[in-house]
Amino acid sequence: MASVSSATDYAPRTSWVPQVLPVIAGLSVFAIYATLRALEGNYFQWGPYLSPFYSPLIDVHHRYWPFSPALLILAGPLSFRVTCYYYRKAYYRAFFLDPPACTVPEKSGRTYCGETQFPFILQNVHRYTLYLAVIFLTFLWHDAIKSFFFDNGIGVGVGSLVLLINVVLLTLYLCSCHSLRHLLGGKLNCFSCANFGRGRYSMWRRLSFLNEHHMLFAWISLFSVGFADFYLRMLSCGAIRDLRLL
Amino acid sequence: MNGKYETHEHDVLIIGAGGAGLRAAIEALTQGASVGVVCKSLLGKAHTVMAEGGIAAAMANVDAADDWRTHFCDTMRGGKCFLCQNVCHVLGDHGKQEQFGGPRFFVRVAGLEMHTDGLSRTGLLKSELGIGFCNITKCCTEVCPEGIRITDNAIVPLKERVVDDFYDPVLRRVRKIKGVEKGVGE
Numbered sequence: 294m295a296s297v298s299s300a301t302d303y304a305p306r307t308s309w310v311p312q313v314l315p316v317i318a319g320l321s322v323f324a325i326y327a328t329l330r331a332l333e334g335n336y337f338q339w340g341p342y343l344s345p346f347y348s349p350l351i352d353v354h355h356r357y358w359p360f361s362p363a364l365l366i367l368a369g370p371l372s373f374r375v376t377c378y379y380y381r382k383a384y385y386r387a388f389f390l391d392p393p394a395c396t397v398p399e400k401s402g403r404t405y406c407g408e409t410q411f412p413f414i415l416q417n418v419h420r421y422t423l424y425l426a427v428i429f430l431t432f433l434w435h436d437a438i439k440s441f442f443f444d445n446g447i448g449v450g451v452g453s454l455v456l457l458i459n460v461v462l463l464t465l466y467l468c469s470c471h472s473l474r475h476l477l478g479g480k481l482n483c484f485s486c487a488n489f490g491r492g493r494y495s496m497w498r499r500l501s502f503l504n505e506h507h508m509l510f511a512w513i514s515l516f517s518v519g520f521a522d523f524y525l526r527m528l529s530c531g532a533i534r535d536l537r538l539l
Numbered sequence: 540m541n542g543k544y545e546t547h548e549h550d551v552l553i554i555g556a557g558g559a560g561l562r563a564a565i566e567a568l569t570q571g572a573s574v575g576v577v578c579k580s581l582l583g584k585a586h587t588v589m590a591e592g593g594i595a596a597a598m599a600n601v602d603a604a605d606d607w608r609t610h611f612c613d614t615m616r617g618g619k620c621f622l623c624q625n626v627c628h629v630l631g632d633h634g635k636q637e638q639f640g641g642p643r644f645f646v647r648v649a650g651l652e653m654h655t656d657g658l659s660r661t662g663l664l665k666s667e668l669g670i671g672f673c674n675i676t677k678c679c680t681e682v683c684p685e686g687i688r689i690t691d692n693a694i695v696p697l698k699e700r701v702v703d704d705f706y707d708p709v710l711r712r713v714r715k716i717k718g719v720e721k722g723v724g725e
Binding site: 395399482483505507 | 626699
C-alpha cells in the first residue's frame with residue numbers, strides 16, 4: 294500500500310520568498326517607524342491637528358507619566374491589528390513561516406499547536422480589542438472634525454484632508470472586521486426569529502461585502518495612519534508648511 | 540500474477556479509448572504507425588459525449604460556460620472536494636489528522652451550525668475537530684476551485700462561535716445570570 298502523502302509532495306515548488314517579502318518589509322517598516330515615533334514624544338501637534346499616534350492625548354505635561362504619551366495608548370490599536378484575522382495570516386506566513394506559502398513544505402520536527410495554546414490562544418480576544426478600537430476610532434473622528442476648526446475660523450487644510458481620509462480608511466478597516474460581522478449578524482442562526490432581525494440581516498450583508506476587502510483596508514489604513522503621523526511630524530518640526538485650501 | 544501476460548510492441552500507445560483516443564489512433568494508423576490502445580472498459584464507452592467531458596470541454600464551442608474550468612470544478616466536486624484538505628498544512632505538514640477536522644469538514648459543520656435546529660456544535664469544534672489548530676493562513680480558500688471563501692465564511696465564523704461559548708468572559712457571565720446553558724439556541 295502506498296504511504297499517505299499530501300498534495301505538497303506533488304505540488305510544484307513555488308517560490309515563496311517573493312510572496313512574504315512585501316509583508317515583512319511593510320510590517321517591519323511600520324513597526325520601526327511607529328516605535329521611533331512613539332518614543333519621540335514630540336512633534337505630534339500643529340494648529341488644530343493631532344497625530345493619530347498620540348490620540349487621545351493623555352497627560353501631555355508629564356504630571357503623572359514621565360515618558361511619551363503615545364506609549365500610554367498605542368497598545369490599544371496595536372492589539373486590534375495583532376489579533377486581526379488578516380494580520381494573523383500575514384505574520385504567521387511571513388514571520389513564523391507556518392506555512393511560508395501554500396504547498397511549501399515546512400521544516401519538520403517542530404511541535405505545532407496552532408492557536409490552541411498560550412500565547413496564540415489569546416488571539417481569541419479579538420472582539421475585546423475591537424471594542425477598544427471603537428473607542429480609539431471615536432477619538433480619531435473627533436480629531437478629524439476638529440482639524441477643520443482653525444484659530445481664525447473654519448477652514449480646510451491639507452492636514453484636515455489627511456486626517457479625514459485616514460479616519461475614513463480606519464473606519465472601513467474596522468467595519469470589515471470579522472468579529473464585528475459576527476457580533477452584529479453572523480452569530481444568529483435565524484434572522485427572522487431575532488430582535489431587529491431584518492436590520493441585522495441587511496447590516497450583516499453590508500459588513501460581509503466590506504469583509505471581503507479586509508486585507509486591502511488593513512494595508513491602506515496602516516499606510517494612511519503612518520502617513521498622517523509623518524505629515525504631522527514634518528509640519529510640527531517646521532520641515533514643511535500646511536497648505537490652506539479654503 | 541502468474542506470468543501469463545503478453546508483450547506487444549507498438550510505435551504509438553494510446554491510453555483511453557474515448558473520442559480523443561480513438562481519433563488519435565485512427566490518425567496514427569493512417570500515418571502508417573503501429574498503434575496500441577489501452578482502455579479500462581469497452582471501446583468508446585467514454586465520457587466524450589458528456590456535457591463537460593473530454594472533447595466537449597477541450598473545444599469549448601458548445602456552451603460559453605462549458606470549458607476546462609467547469610470540467611475541472613466538476614471533477615473536483617466528483618472527487619468530494621479534497622483539495623482544501625490536501626493543501627492544509629495542519630494535516631499535511633503537522634499530521635494532525637487525529638485532532639483536526641480540516642477545512643472540508645468545517646464547511647460542512649458551518650452549514651449545520653448556522654441552522655435553526657437549536658443544536659450547538661461549538662464543543663465538537665473546539666475539542667474533536669480541533670478548530671484551534673487552524674491558524675487561518677488561508678491555503679484552503681486559495682486552492683478551492685469552486686471559489687468557496689472557506690476561511691472567511693466557514694472557519695472564522697465558527698471560530699467566533701467557539702469564542703462566544705468558551706473564551707468570552709462577559710458572555711459567560713451573561714449566560715450564568717440568565718441561567719442559559721452553553722451554546723443552546725439563541
